Amino acid sequence: xxxxxVKRAExxxxxxxxxxxxxxxxxxxxxxxxxxxxxxxxxxxRFDACPATAHFNILIEDEGEDA
Numbered sequence: 788x789x790x791x792x793v794k795r796a797e798x799x800x801x802x803x804x805x806x807x808x809x810x811x812x813x814x815x816x817x818x819x820x821x822x823x824x825x826x827x828x829x830x831x832x833r834f835d836a837c838p839a840t841a842h843f844n845i846l847i848e849d850e851g852e853d854a
Contacts, residue, residue, distance in 0.1 A: 789847060796842040805842040806831050 796805045806829035813830050834840050 792846045792848050794844050794846055796844055801844060802842055803829065805844050806835070808844070 794801070796802045810828055810830040835842075
């Protein structure tokens with residue numbers, strides 16, 4: 788069975804991964820990439836700089852990994 792793990796993005800690398808995934812979902816897959824000139828490959832807005840904003844990544848774990 789596929790297992791998913793939700794992890795808060797805490798490091799700069801995890802935050803970049805989160806913003807990159809958001810770009811893929813909202814800009815690339817939804818077809819909004821024409822709205823960004825030039826495409827930054829990361830989707831962010833003014834709320835991302837707010838200290839109260841929390842970002843989460845969903846990770847797929849292999850069946851044999853411990854949670």
